[in-house]
Amino acid sequence: MTKTLLSFGHGYSARALTTLLPDDWRVIGTTRSEDKAAALIAEGVEPRIWPGADLKPALRSATHLLISAGPSEAGDPVLNELRAEIAERRDQFEWVGYLSTTGVYGDHDGGWVDENTPLSPSTKRGQKRVDAELAWQSLGLPLHIFRLAGIYGPGRGPFSKVRNGTARRIIKEGQVFSRIHVADIAQTLAASIAQPNPGAIYNLCDDDPAPPQDVIAHAAELLGLPIPPAQDFANADLTPMARSFYAESKKVRNDRIKTDLDLKLIYPDYRAGLAALLAAETGNP
Numbered sequence: 001m002t003k004t005l006l007s008f009g010h011g012y013s014a015r016a017l018t019t020l021l022p023d024d025w026r027v028i029g030t031t032r033s034e035d036k037a038a039a040l041i042a043e044g045v046e047p048r049i050w051p052g053a054d055l056k057p058a059l060r061s062a063t064h065l066l067i068s069a070g071p072s073e074a075g076d077p078v079l080n081e082l083r084a085e086i087a088e089r090r091d092q093f094e095w096v097g098y099l100s101t102t103g104v105y106g107d108h109d110g111g112w113v114d115e116n117t118p119l120s121p122s123t124k125r126g127q128k129r130v131d132a133e134l135a136w137q138s139l140g141l142p143l144h145i146f147r148l149a150g151i152y153g154p155g156r157g158p159f160s161k162v163r164n165g166t167a168r169r170i171i172k173e174g175q176v177f178s179r180i181h182v183a184d185i186a187q188t189l190a191a192s193i194a195q196p197n198p199g200a201i202y203n204l205c206d207d208d209p210a211p212p213q214d215v216i217a218h219a220a221e222l223l224g225l226p227i228p229p230a231q232d233f234a235n236a237d238l239t240p241m242a243r244s245f246y247a248e249s250k251k252v253r254n255d256r257i258k259t260d261l262d263l264k265l266i267y268p269d270y271r272a273g274l275a276a277l278l279a280a281e282t283g284n285p
Contacts, residue, residue, distance in 0.1 A: 002026055003094075006055075006062035008078045009069030010040060010047075013099060013151065016186035017066070018045060021193075028058045030069070051077070059085055064193065065096040067136070071128040079135055087139045095196045096141045097189060102149050102178060102203060104130050108250040110174045115147075115201045115256055123244050142198035146188065149205035149252055152270075153182030157277045158219040162228070167220070169213035170246070172233035177212055177245075178205035178252040181267040181276075191261040202257050208269035209251035215270050222278050 003025045007014045010029025018027050030050035031037050037047035048055060059082060069077050079086070103126035105113045121127045136143055152158075161167035185204055192202070213230065220227045233246060257263050267273035 001063075003063050004028065004061050005064045005066060006058050007045075007066040007068065008050075009067070010045060011068055012153070012156070013148070013182055013185045013189075014066055014068050015040075015043065015045075016153070016182045017189045018043060020186050020190040026061075028062070030055070051081075055082060056085055059089065063092070063094050065093055065141075066189070067096075067098045071132040073128075075128075076132045076135055079132075083139070086141070090139060090141050093142055095193050096136075096143045097192065098133065098136050098143060098145050100129050100133055100145055100147045101126070102147045102205065102250070102252050103248065104133065104147060105248075105250060105252075107248040110176050110249045110251065112251045112253055113203075114253040115203055122247055125244070126248075142196055144192050144197065144199075145201040146185075146192075147201065147203050147252075148185065149178035149180045149203070151182055151185065152179055152273065152277075154277065154280060156182070157274060158216055159223060159274075159278065159281065162216065162219050162223055162225055165228075167216050167228045168236070169216045169228045169230045170233050170236050170238070171211075171213055171230045172246050172249075175211055175233070175246060175249045176209045176251055178209040178250070179215075179270060179273075180205045181273045183266050184263075187266065188257050188261065188263060191257075191263055195261065197260065200256075200260065202260075203252050203254050204257065205252040205254050206265055206268055206270070206273070207254065208271075210270060215274075218271060219274055222274060 005027045007029040010031055027045045029040055029045045030048045040047040067078055104119045104121050105117050106120040106122040119130050121130055133145055188204055217227045
């Protein structure tokens with residue numbers, strides 16, 4: 001029987017997953033623009049321009065759901081439109097995945113968190129994610145929640161900013177971030193689909209939470225360029241969005257994806273990930 005993945009908000013992480021699915025899978029992905037729809041077609045994905053398209057026919061054929069679309073002030077966009085239809089078809093789905101964020105844990109002053117840590121978001125974005133997780137959990141679906149750290153990968157690395165001189169090493173005492181390469185997101189999702197565990201929650205991050213200035217410095221070293229000068233966070237000219245990321249400092253544990261899904265990270269730290277990105281860019285693996 002053909003498996004059909006209906007992917008809401010078929011973007012960076014979802015597209016990486018698609019490359020790992022067997023050839024006989026049917027993938028339907030929503031996107032917001034005609035240009036992105038054309039790119040999805042080239043990747044073997046059936047695009048739906050949404051909001052706008054009637055997704056009920058796609059929903060009727062789906063065996064698997066992936067939700068990457070983030071919540072807005074109005075709540076979760078998928079549930080706002082299709083809550084009743086999804087709930088009605090709960091027995092139809094073999095696997096449902098919701099991509100959330102480690103921002104649901106809030107600030108821990110650089111301390112460790114895991115999937116059992118109480119949720120205490122310190123930003124509005126984090127609170128919206130908590131609300132969305134709870135809304136999806138209330139439907140009785142075979143739901144799996146993936147809490148993603150900062151995502152990087154092809155086209156999303158620090159090299160371009162280091163090269164053009166716009167990279168900044170913002171220094172805030174005690175600040176650490178966790179991050180995850182998109183390839184490790186994809187392999188985690190594929191492993192979960194292969195061995196569903198409804199109700200499971202997974203943190204997706206690498207093994208080396210690190211200060212953001214260290215990542216920029218290492219990228220500059222790999223390129224053989226000067227390390228950007230340090231700037232104190234208190235005096236840095238940051239947008240409100242950028243400044244809000246520094247409101248939380250924590251180290252995220254990833255033991256569960258290793259034990260429950262028997263995963264070995266492809267890129268266990270940013271050094272391995274950046275080296276691979278640079279090799280791919282330069283054609284020197």
